[in-house]
Amino acid sequence: MxxxxxxxxxxxxxxxxxxxxxxxxxxSEVYGNGTPEVEVIFNKKIPFKDITNNASxxxxxAYMNKDLEIKGSIQKLIESAYESSESFMRASKFRKFLPKQKHTEKQSQEDVQSHYDIGNDFYRLWLDPTMTYSCAYFTNGNTDDLEAAQIAKVHHILQKLNPERGKTLLDIGCGWGTLMLTAAKEYGLKVTGVTLSKxxxxxxxxxxxxxxLEDQAEVLLEDYxxxxxxxxxxxTSVGMFEHVGSExxxxxxxxxxxxxxxxxxxxxxxxxxxxxGATNAWINKYIFPGGYxxxxxxxxxxxEEANLQITDVEMLRRHYQRTLEIWDKNFNGARPTIEGLMGERFTRMWDMYLQACAASFQSGxxxxxxxxxxxxxxxxxLPMTRQYMLTDK
Structure with missing residues (x-):
């Protein structure tokens, strides 16, 4: 005790x-003033040293194994922990970073396939019809139309390039192909996509x-x-460099x-x-092996070291928060099917992952x-001003 x-x-x-x-x-104890917004239930004592060694x-x-239950919003709880100035989530004495990760071509292939090759049927249950698994772009504010926001994101990216028909585009980490195929069909580009996911x-x-589009588009199953x-x-490369590792x-x-x-x-x-830069031990172990x-x-x-120059930088933090919130809503809407397909432990893990990421973006x-x-x-x-990026396709 x-x-x-x-x-x-x-x-x-x-x-x-x-x-x-x-x-x-x-x-039970209530921490903070007022009516509790979330309840945390420890069904089993977790060794305190395990929390201080690596809380995430x-x-x-513990949550995956039902040793820990959360009644209420996981996202709100984790956001609160990030925003509390004295939280164990912020205190440096509780932060532990992972050892250096391997990122050989073989290891990268194994890491990518462990996440993206869970199965197209799984991702179809909660992604939008475009099967886009990255931050959407909500041009109309806080809309729930995720498909429209993902299509808008693709056009936003391509318009920034100011592309000319007939020229070539490489999409590193092309996902399920929405960006590269839009570039081919609607912008007249000759495109090559690369992925390590079968x-x-x-x-x-x-x-x-x-x-x-056989004469205009190709996809390669190989390392970039x-x-x-x-x-x-x-x-173009969307949601890719998080996989390559610091080294x-x-x-x-x-x-x-x-x-x-x-x-x-x-x-x-x-x-x-x-x-x-940072890693998260729980996400690295269960969701994105090798992530950084x-x-x-x-x-x-x-x-700068690559002799590239920066023309424009745009922060989309709030867009990713909203994307994740919709994904989690879709995920929980399909929860019985996902539990039947993947099991309860996996389902709890992914629900926590989506809500934790939303909280992390929300808190900054x-x-x-x-x-x-x-x-x-x-x-x-490129044009002299940013206005060309904002013209509707």
Whole structure:
């Protein structure tokens, strides 16, 4: 019972909303003033040292295993923990970063397939019809029309490139192909997409054939580092650099530069921490093996080292928060089917993952940023003002 006072000390300073905590002995306490907005129930005592060693891993596993229950919004609870100035989520003595991750081509393939090859049927249950698994772009405010927002995101990215018909585009980490196929069909570009996911490769290949775009689009099941001396007028990469690891971030941007023709344009879209790079042990173990969220300064320095120049930077934090909230709503709408397909533990894990990420964006713990880059003087061959980016397709 010696650990319980330590729990009380930690939890009494962990949230900026009133929270009810029910301990493993059945006794409850309310921390904060007012009616509790969320209740945390410890069905089993978690060793306190496990929490201090790595809170995200210890508490995430406890929730997956039903040793920990949360009544109310997981997102609100985690957001509160991030925003509380004294929270264990912020205190440096409780932060533990993972050891260096391997990111060989073989390891990258295993990491990607462990996440994206869960199955297209799983992702269809809660993504929008475009099967886009990245931050949407809500041009009409806080709308619930996720499909329209994902299509708007694709056009927003392509318009930033100011593309000319007949030119070439490389999409690094092409996902289920919405961006590359839109670029081919609606912008007249010759496109190449690369992915390490077999499920994505097979679906994109089918889409290319179904749309009659065989002469204009190709998808490759290979590592982006294997493209040799090929060059393209434009490069896009959405939600990709979070997978390459800190040690490979410089190589990633150098490859972007290598694949661009002189004065070519790239749009790189990815999750970034403005406070500095970090990993999350629970997400790395169960959701994104090998994942690393780079810091803003780290990314800027790698861009500079690759001899690329920044033309435009846009923060889309609130857009990703809203995207995740809709994904989680869709996910829970399909929860019985997902539990039948994947099991209860997996379903609890993914629900927590989606809500935790939404809370992290909401609190400003992480951001998502679009970097418009040129291989040559910034903005060369692009319009003088940003207005061209905002013209509706």
């Amino acid at each position: 010696l650990e319980k006072p330590l729990y009380k000390m930690m939890l009494s300073h962990s949230f900026n909303i009133p929270v009810k905590v029910t301990y493993w002995d059945g006794k 891993l210890a508490l995430g596993e 499920e994505q490769y097979e679906l994109v290949t089918k889409k290319i054939n179904d749309m009659g 580092r294997e493209l040799g001396d090929r060059q393209f007028d434009y490069v 490979n971030l410089g190589e990633y941007f150098k490859d972007v530069a290598k694949y661009l023709v002189p004065n070519g344009v790239a749009l790189i879209h990815g999750i970034t921490r403005q406070q500095g 969220i780079p810091g803003l300064v780290e990314i800027i320095s790698r861009i 713990n992480i951001d998502v940023i679009q970097y418009l880059l040129t291989k040559g003087p910034s903005g060369k061959n």
